[in-house]
Amino acid sequence: xxxxxxxxxxxxxxxxxxxxxxxxxxxxxxxxxxxxxxxxxxxxxxxxxxxxxxxxxxxxxxxxxxxxxxxxxxxxxxxxxxxxxxxxxxxxxxxxxxxxxxxxxxxxxxxxxxxxxxxxxxxxxxxxxxxxxxxxxxxxxxxxxxxxxxxxxxxxxxxxxxxxxxxxxxxxxxxxxxxxxxxxxxxxxxxxxxxxxxxxxxxxxxxxxxxxxxxxxxxxxxxxxxxxxxxxxxxxxxxxxx
Amino acid sequence: xxxxxxxxxxxxxxxxxxxxxxxxxxxxxxxxxxxxxxxxxxxxxxxxxxxxxxxxxxxxxxxxxxxxxxxxxxxxxxxxxxxxxxxxxxxxxxxxx
Numbered sequence: 001x002x003x004x005x006x007x008x009x010x011x012x013x014x015x016x017x018x019x020x021x022x023x024x025x026x027x028x029x030x031x032x033x034x035x036x037x038x039x040x041x042x043x044x045x046x047x048x049x050x051x052x053x054x055x056x057x058x059x060x061x062x063x064x065x066x067x068x069x070x071x072x073x074x075x076x077x078x079x080x081x082x083x084x085x086x087x088x089x090x091x092x093x094x095x096x097x098x099x100x101x102x103x104x105x106x107x108x109x110x111x112x113x114x115x116x117x118x119x120x121x122x123x124x125x126x127x128x129x130x131x132x133x134x135x136x137x138x139x140x141x142x143x144x145x146x147x148x149x150x151x152x153x154x155x156x157x158x159x160x161x162x163x164x165x166x167x168x169x170x171x172x173x174x175x176x177x178x179x180x181x182x183x184x185x186x187x188x189x190x191x192x193x194x195x196x197x198x199x200x201x202x203x204x205x206x207x208x209x210x211x212x213x214x215x216x217x218x219x220x221x222x223x224x225x226x227x228x229x230x231x232x233x234x235x236x237x238x239x240x241x242x
Numbered sequence: 243x244x245x246x247x248x249x250x251x252x253x254x255x256x257x258x259x260x261x262x263x264x265x266x267x268x269x270x271x272x273x274x275x276x277x278x279x280x281x282x283x284x285x286x287x288x289x290x291x292x293x294x295x296x297x298x299x300x301x302x303x304x305x306x307x308x309x310x311x312x313x314x315x316x317x318x319x320x321x322x323x324x325x326x327x328x329x330x331x332x333x334x335x336x337x338x339x
Contacts, residue, residue, distance in 0.1 A: 013268070057245055064249035074248045082244055091248050095255035097283055102259020104280040107268065109260050117260065124256045126287065133280050178327030181299055184291045185306040185323030187284050192310040192319075194281045201281050208282035209289035216293055228286030229279055236278020237271055 013107040016136075018116045018143045026128070026148020033127055034149075034156035036182040039174040040068055041160015048165070051075045055165045062161035066125065066154045069094045069222075093222030100229050101129040105146070108136045112143060123150025127183065130190040200239045208232030298335065302327040 041062065048058040048071075065071055070091045077087045102109075102121060109117055120143055128149030135145060174180045195201050212228030219227065266272060292300050306323030310316060 061245045061248065064245070065252045067252045070248055070252055074244060077244065084244075084247060087244060087247060088251060091251045092255070095252050097287065098252070098255040099259040099262070100279055100283045102256060102261075103263045104259070104276045104283070106260040106263030107273070107276065110264050118257065121256045121260060122253060126284070130284050137277075137280075173331075175331045176328060178302065178324035178329075178331070181302045181306075181323050181327040182320060184288055184295075184299065184303055185320045186316070187288045187291075188303050188307045188323075189310045189316040189319045191281060191285045191288060192307050193314070193316065196311070196314065201278075204278040204282050205285040208286040212286035212290045213293045216290060225283065225286045225290050228289065229283035232282025232285065233275045233279035236282070237274045239274070239278070 013109075013111045014141065016108045016111050016141050016143050018112060018120065018147065020144070022142030022144020023148035023151070024144075025142070026132070026145035026150070027152050028148075029145060030128055030131055030149035030152040031156075033131075033182065033186055034152040036179050037068070037153065037156050038160040038163070039179055041157045041162075042164035043160075043174075044068065044071055044157075045161040045164020045166075047072065047075055048161075051078045053078060058165050059158070059162055062158050063154075066123075066157050067095060068157065073221075090220070090222075093220050096222055096226050097126070097229065098124055100226065101126075101133075104133060105129065105136070108141075108143060109146075116143070120147040120150070123147055123154055125150055125153050127153055127186065130187055134190065134194060201236070203239065204232035204236040207235045298327060298330040301330065 044062065045058055048061070049055065053061070053075075061071060061074075073090050073094055074087060077083060077090075101124060105121075105124075109120060112120070124146070128146050131149050132140070132143075132146040191205060195205060208228040208231060210228075211231040212224045215224040215227050263276075288303065292303050302323040305326045306319040309322045310319035313319070
């Protein structure tokens with residue numbers, strides 16, 4: 001069954017644009033939150049050097065990957081014979097939620113020309129997804145906010161990594177200032193914000209949380225989040241949006 | 243090589259979702275599923291992070307959530323969460339540096 005997917009997709013979602021002012025708005029929207037990830041970039045830079053990587057390798061890795069959990073996990077595999085299969089499996093598990101986020105954004109992303117689509121998705125992370133998806137739902141049509149937000153996160157992570165590699169002038173312990181909980185608190189506010197607008201989301205939210213925690217003990221890290229998300233998605237199908 | 247592998251898998255995961263959906267025609271069912279999926283993936287992430295974390299993190303996230311529920315101000319909620327976490331580190335568990 002071969003069809004013209006390209007034109008199909010283009011007619012499905014609403015018309016969206018990708019503009020420089022939109023990108024700038026995205027950069028400024030997420031800059032304050034991205035700044036809090038700098039200490040973790042520093043921690044990664046230090047850990048990666050300790051794991052035996054060369055400085056240029058560490059910086060290249062952050063620049064090309066920009067995914068904290070995947071990069072930290074990869075450090076466990078830097079010892080002599082690298083088990084590439086295991087690395088691939090772990091990184092895939094930790095990144096599988098990107099697939100879900102990409103799918104959830106497809107409604108607004110897929111009407112863009114391929115190059116713009118790819119460059120926006122290349123910077124997709126948890127935080128810019130959490131920030132942009134609700135905005136798109138409420139009528140935002142400039143995908144630049146997603147790309148710009150992703151750029152802020154990428155830059156902060158890279159900057160942190162470089163500082164860490166350069167000798168880690170580590171300014172105290174992030175836990176002392178509560179910096180380590182900023183991201184998870186931000187995600188919590190996004191979930192609650194969504195719930196406030198649509199109380200019917202309580203059920204999917206609860207289901208997702210319960211399933212991800214209940215399966216955490218026997219599923220590898222990452223897959224439990226996917227399973228929770230999919231459970232929430234299915235529960236949302238028969239619920240009427242307000 | 244390791245670096246390229248990690249980067250390639252991460253990049254592919256970022257592109258895959260939208261690519262898959264370009265082959266699925268949109269319908270009310272699909273839209274509701276994706277809507278539920280969007281909030282659920284973040285909720286599952288929060289639940290998983292909190293479950294992996296300690297009481298300090300759970301208390302901070304709970305405080306932030308309650309403030310968000312009551313005030314609708316994300317900034318206030320996040321500041322509250324941070325303050326709880328910082329206060330906990332300073333007074334309840336003394337962190338070895």
